[in-house]
Amino acid sequence: MTSTTDAAPGGLSHTTRLADVEPPIALGALDGRYRGVVAPLVDHLSEPALNRARLHVEVEWLVHLTEREVLPGVRRLTPAEQDTLRAVVRDFGAAQIDELGDIERVTLHDVKAVEYVLKTRLREIAPAEEDAGLAELVHFCCTSEDINNLSYAVMVRGAVHEVWLPRARALVDDLASMAADLADVPLLAHTHGQPATPTTMGKELAVLAWRLRRQLRRIEDAEFLGKLNGATGTYGAHVAAVPGADWEALSRSFVEHLGLTWNPLTTQIESHDWQAELYADLARFNRVLHNMCTDVWSYISMGYFAQVRGQGTVGSSTMPHKVNPIRFENAEANLEVSNALFDVLSATLVQSRLQRDLTDSSMQRNIGSAFGHSLLAIDNARRGLDGLDAVPEAMAADLDRNWEVLGEAVQSAMRALGAQGVPGMEEPYERLKELTRGRRIGQDDLVEFVRGLGLPPEVEQRLAALTPQTYTGLAPALVRHLG
Structure with a gap:
């Protein structure tokens, strides 16, 4: 589709709507310019990843109920049937994304679309008349938040441990190695910007590595909480349907089966306090990393580091001599965007009106962007460090002048x-x-x-x-x- 746009003199005019170009053009930088760096997060924090996690939780809840024979007279799923259902999650891809999209356009409810997909698969693998009731155990006694809170916990845990932490550890290890290499290189310290008691470049980098590692330990030890207790956290529907079952024990065993920590007391939503704690720690790591970037940028400006690698890069479009510290500047900007998102997530997710409001639903869809900008910053900082060579002569000259x-x-x-x-x-x-x-x-x-x-x-x-x-x-x- 084309259109003609009139512009004021000197303004931009165009005849093609970029919104109609195929394949679709990304609106944001993470899915456009920087896609290659942040792509691993798509498996954990994208909308399709959320639906895949929902399917995972729904399948495991169904298996959990039948394995423990919670409902008298309802048979267990065979190992083959369980594997077939789990394959729905393992094989989740473009076809399933389209199928869910088609159903959601009718239901206008994302979790209900997941439920309907799973019911269809169950009827396909257990078509006998005596198994007709099995499908009604899909999403049994669950409110959407029972599925969503567990899905987000599983997703965020995967993003942290499988993507973010390995990249962050690699950066800190690089910094620590650099500190060891420069442990004996004397450096004029600057407190308040003024010449101060000498130190070594290695010791100053070691301080930053030590701080970052401490934050990593906090993030590594993070708890990921989950709940499954119904519409207002009372197990009301559960007790009404099957009063003889130990629903608290069933809920706890299921949440722990997913590798999460059980939260016994909630409203309709899991309170998200663990998310606020985690995002505060991630933001703190980001802030220390930002400090590293500004310090290294300053050392570059003093001539203590030379950016001699990657000579094919262009530092300035007009000044041939320049090699700009763009990796550290890019990292700073992305850390600031990431922290803005982590901060608002931390502040907002711990709030909910009475037993439920929907602000968390929209807010949590920004988790991927918060992680993405942090991951992009880590990548830039690491590449920036890799392009540096220390200049001991410049450091010695400053010392000799003071x-x-x-x-x-x-x-x-x-x-x-x-x-x-x-x-x-x-x-x-x-x-x-x-x-x-x-x-x-x-x-x-x-x-x-x-x-x-x-x-x-x-x-x-x-x-x-x-x-x-x-x-x-x-x-x-x-x-x-x-x-």
């Missing part, structure tokens, strides 16, 4: 001596401030000052030999804490 940072070492040694009763060590801070504040000093200035203090010979020799490059304390050894 001998005044040794004032801390000298005044600290004087304090220790003064505390031990050595005479002439009064007001060490004030004396070093007078020497160093607001002006640059060199090695000769510092050595002359040290030799005029009347220090014990061994202390004088030690301080006179100190340089900004060697004043790194335990920094190189501290990297060992990364393991």
Whole structure:
């Protein structure tokens, strides 16, 4: 289909509606420009993945009911029948997506469409007249949220453990390896943007890796909760239908069979607190990673890292000399989008009016985007790190221009001596401030000052030999804490 669009002078005019181009053009960047990076999440957090998870929950609930002979007179499904039903989930693909879409256009209810598909399959594998009632056990005593909360828990768990965590761990391992390689490379620290006590590049990267790993441990230990207790969490329909069954035990065993943690007390919805907790931890990981990106960006701008790999890239369309730190800037932007989504998910999902409202239904459909932007940021940050080479000479040059940072070492040694009763060590801070504040000093200035203090010979020799490059304390050894 084509159309003609008139535009104001200087405006954009077009004759083709991009919305009609085949194959369809993605509206968002994740399904367009960045599809290749985030595609693994489609298996877990897309709309078809949600329907596949719903089918999984419905099949397992049916098997659970028949295996435990909850309803007297209802036979167990044979192993072959169970496998055939589970194959509906295993083989879920384009044909099943289309089938569900056709049914939902009639039902206008997504979970009901899943129920009808499964009932059709059950009738196909158990066509005997005496089995006609088996189909009524599909979705038995379930409200849609019984299926949905379990489906989302299964989906998010898969996305975290099968996609996000492996990528995040790989990034942190790369950063830790980089820290180990640079453990001994002296670096002028900058506190408040001002020259400060020297450290090493490896130790500073190790701090970031340590922080990120701590967040990973929290995410690895996340609980994924689920419930199956009916329309208002009372098992009302369950008890009315089969009053003799231990419905709490059946619910718990089923939720745990899915690999989830059973939530015994809910309204119609599972409260989503576990999601809020998880998304807060993911957002915190994102924020630490954002800190890493801005720090590394700053080190690049100082010349401490050279971006020498990938020479085919274009840094600027007009300035040939430029190699821009685009990977870190891209990561920053995507981390900010991801956190905006994780934050609103965390804040919104824990709220529900009385026993149920539908805000969570729409909100949860953004989970995939939140993960996608985080995954894209991780990919960019990792590629950015891989394109860096340290420039120790640039770091050494900055250290050599800032001998005044040794004032801390000298005044600290004087304090220790003064505390031990050595005479002439009064007001060490004030004396070093007078020497160093607001002006640059060199090695000769510092050595002359040290030799005029009347220090014990061994202390004088030690301080006179100190340089900004060697004043790194335990920094190189501290990297060992990364393991």
